Amino acid sequence: MAVPVIVSLLDTDLYKFTMMQEILHHQPETQAEYGFKCRNVPDVPLAGFIAEIDAQLDQLCALRFAEDELAYLGGLRFIKSDFIDFLRLFQLQRHFITVSVPASDPDDIAITIKGPMLHCMLFEIYTLAIVNEVYFRHVDPAAALATGRERLTAKLALLREFAAEPAQCFPFIFYDFGTRRRFSRAWHEEVVATLAREAQPYFRGTSNVLLAMRHGLVPIGTMAHEYLQAFQAFGSRLRDFQRNALEHWVHEYRGDLGIALTDVVGTDAFLRDFDLYFCKLFDGLRHDSGDPYAWGEKALAHYRKMKIDPSAKQLVFSDGLDLPRAFALYRHFAGRAPTSFGIGTDLSNDCGAMPLQIVIKLLYCNGQPVAKVSDSPGKGMCEDVNFLNYLGDVFALP
The missing domain is CATH 3.20.140.10 (nicotinate phosphoribosyltransferase)
Known part of the structure; x- marks a missing residue:
């Protein structure tokens, strides 16, 4: 084998x-x-x-x-x-x-x-x-790795250019979310090790637990779609499944892991269930489909409606990101809420092949x-x- x-x-x-x-x-x-x-x-x-x-x-x-x-x-x-x-x-x-x-x-x-x-x-x-x-x-591994290293070097150059911009009140933070879409295990580790060494203070962690352990990084993650989906079948009214899932999460983690995923049945439906109680208990929200700018504006408006200062909550973006998109989103929400960015395929599988x-x-x-259901056609x-x-x-x- x-x-x-x-x-x-x-x-x-x-x-x-x-x-x-x-x-x-x-x-x-x-x-x-x-x-x-x-x-x-x-x-x-x-x-x-x-x-x-x-x-x-x-x-x-x-x-x-x-x-x-x-x-x-x-x-x-x-x-x-x-x-x-x-x-x-x-x-x-x-x-x-x-x-x-x-x-x-x-x-x-x-x-x-x-x-x-x-x-x-x-x-x-x-x-x-x-x-x-x-x-x-x-795929030819030598050619793919050469392309990957060249593009990773270019990403680090983008970070250095970004570092010259005027500082904002909230830092720019990104993470590796690339395990499921990676080119290979060895390349994924090389990317994470390189970022840990050369992309500070912006690179703050990885979703991959093994790589976090090996490289002294923070392991990142809370919940995925399957967790909320399962509550659609756990015996309560279907209308209550999101509230039940969030309630169970709060009881299990008692203040830890406080980023909620919003798009299992669409962000609008999620926010109708994300009342003042959950707004106070959760640290922030994660975007994984749909227009990220519209999503972020909805989230901020919802916090304001609940009389909660959005600057005390986190907006996490994780849908099809690369560094230029992350920079643009960071600038758009600068000064209004802290943001962070989980980048997957563009870090772990940007080696030339589709x-x-x-x-x-x-x-x-x-x-x-x-x-x-998702906020993006085709992702449901x-x-x-x-x-x-x-x-x-x-x-x-x-």
Whole structure:
């Protein structure tokens, strides 16, 4: 078999662990099903890589958490000791994930993850990283790395130019969010190590827990769409699922991890549920779809409506960013609210070849369909049209 893509179970995003801990404590019996989607057309059909993807998944499911990794995780103040005990016994189960060629498209792949949510949710980031790295091994590695290094050098030059601008009252801060879309594990680490060394004081951390541990960085992340989606099937009225999800989060983390994701059923519907209570309890909001300028203005207007000073809250942008876009957003909101920027593909996979736009999303929870609607056409995901229509009626979605 080729060189393993994943060699450590810590090589994933922090929010997988934070969501997993909440599920362990409050919904441990949950059953889930996830599906894969490639939103663009690859240069080389993905179906040709199935054998290697399967072999990489076999290797992944042989891994266990090492004691030094558990010690690092356990040292984060919001991670509880019983969760570490659970992870000490944890091992991904191969029979929960299947890869095949869909009948609808012989060039594509279908990936299904199905089983107990606690034992399935970690598959997402590892699997996306595997698909990416296996796919990009057909690219000339020397040429790709040369291009990547040249472009990374140009990004550092942009940062130096930006540093010459007049200082604002809030600092410019960005993070690496690139694990799921990276060109390769080795290149991702090179990028993060370079930024940690040469992009201070602007570069403040990474979503990747292993790289945070190795390079003395802050691990970044709170919740993803799957967490809020799961509450669509947790027994309460559908209309209340966002409030229930946020309430459970507050009880689990008691003031830590206070950035809420806004676009599971669209920002307008989210803000209708994000009342004064949640405005005070959460530190800020994260943008992941739709026009970021319009989103930020809505967020600031909502805080003002609630009689809360927006300068005390954080706006986190994480949708398709590069440094020029981040600079523009920073300037636009300068002086009104602190901002930060999670940059993914443009850092970890800017090596010349067209990146894959691949995702794995929660489709069913406890046998019921769930949906992500999003603020951007094409970013939503749901297999049940009737449920999608019902969700639209409940939340008055266009």
